[in-house]
Amino acid sequence: MSQLFESVQPLSFALDYHVARHNLITSNIANVDTPGFRPREITFENELERLGGSLPMQETREGHLPRPDAPGPGSMRVYEETWASPGADGNFVRLELEMSRLQANSVRYRAATQMVAQHLGMLRYSITGRR
């Protein structure tokens, strides 16, 4: 039974990731005027590795992404972003950058939801025989 939804499992993680990232980006935008605020960003390199257990990545061609050697703790890591020139109040938020990330993130989220819908549609098709 678990194999039935195996293909949807990584996608559900993708949805989680994009929702978490959306929350972070909106919090960065909300704090655009907070003195000394450092925007937060999320990385999921370790999470990719954790998924690697059930969905092994393989290097089949030269130039493919090598598999990370050390398995991580398996969680999305949130870190603070800083760069050379903060605003006068020590705020590092770049509104334009956050807005572009928000757009890109929402496109990615919709791509992931479409893929989930297609996977479930295929399952439904195999059960009922009807499209």
Next chain:
Amino acid sequence: MNLFSAMEIIASGLCAQRTRLNLVASNLANAQTTRTPEGGPYRRRDPVFVTSPVTTRFQELRGDPLAQHASLVDVSEVAVDDTPPRMVYDPEHPDADTLGYVQMPNINVIEEMVNMMTASRAYEAGVTAMQTVRSLAEAALRLGQS
């Protein structure tokens, strides 16, 4: 190199133009300022733009050749214009020297207005480019709906 890095590149351009607009606003606001903490009249400020590589970890690992050609823009420093101050004859001014001349900021208001317009056009161009990238991404998403 993908649509999302295009978005990031455009966002860096928007940030840079916003910084430029801020400095133009500061120059215009201080066009008559004769006193500053460092002494003397206000001096014109100008941003210095510098390219900065698009480095995402993923592209780094893939050795993406296109990523090496596209680059972000960054403000490396704010340059202070060292041209001599404008000398205005105004003996009544508290900052006038013994001959009655006042050192006024080295700001040409018309030049600043032109700078402001170019910065704002560049910003608008960036916004349009961003909308185009977004509609392209949405078109790509529609490929999956049939």
